[in-house]
Amino acid sequence: MKKILYLLLCMAIIFNFVACGSKLNGSNDAKTKKVSLESDKIKDDSKENAKTDNTEESKEQNNDEGSKEEKMAELYFSDEQAMYLNKEEVKCSEITAEFLIKKLQEGPKNSKNVSTIPSDLKISLEVKDSTAYVDLDAEVAKKLNGGSSSESMLVYSIVDTLVLNKELGIEKVQFLVDGKIQESINGHLDISGAIKPDLSMIQSK
Structure with missing residues (x-):
């Protein structure tokens, strides 16, 4: 009888060890699965953050490209007979009065148009x-070629050129010679007051 009890006791002990081992393995598997899920979530978050960063970077690049969008500025040069002004257009990133004067001094692109400002005039x-x-x-006065027409x-x-580029907000132009208001440049045209554009001088196509 004692032998039977002893065997039953041993079997109970073995069963408990097996059960504990199963629980331990199950717990480890659950922990492993949890760690795996957390790792996957971190990866997904990293991908999402990278995607967001790329989207924001793309938006910034598009904004930069938009801010650098080319504009068209108008320049007015003389025709070959010095009777009318012909319009030419030039591309630029920003329209400024200084830029327009510089372009006028550089001269026209169209061979049928004539420069109106001496290139070396300050x-x-x-x-x-x-x-x-x-x-x-x-x-x-010395640098101008011709009489009243060139003036x-x-x-x-x-x-x-300065007034018709509306973006500048210029309405009229006051000329000075050597820092002073004068009646004329070469005795032909009154420049003592501010001058507005003369649309009748622009040649229509």
């Missing part, structure tokens, strides 16, 4: 209260 510029103050070097073309080439 010009300073200031915009205040919708008026552009264009200060011409004292040598301007008129120079003045209205500058005036129409």
Whole structure:
């Protein structure tokens, strides 16, 4: 009888060990599965964050490209007969009065148009209260070729170019020579007051 009890006791002990081992393995499997799930979640979060970062970067690049979008500025040059002004367009990232004057001095792209401003003439510029103050070097009278027509073309080439580019907000132009207001450049055209554009001088196509 004692032997039977002893065998039963041994079997109970063995059964308990087996059961504990199963529970331990199950617990380890659950922990492993939990760690795996957390790892997968971290990976998914990293992918989502990377996707968000790429989206934001793409938006910033698009905004930069949009801010650098090219604009079209208008320039007015004389025709070959010095009777009318012809419009040319030039691309730029930003339209400024200084840029327009520089482009006028560089001369036209169209061979049928004629430059109105001597390329070596010194010009300073200031915009205040919708008026552009264009200060011409004292040598301007000597540098102009021709009489009243060249004087008129120079003045209205500058005036129409600065005023008709509406983005600048310029309404009129006051000319100065060597920092002073004068009656005229070469005795032909009154420049003592601020001048507005003359649309009748622009040649229609």
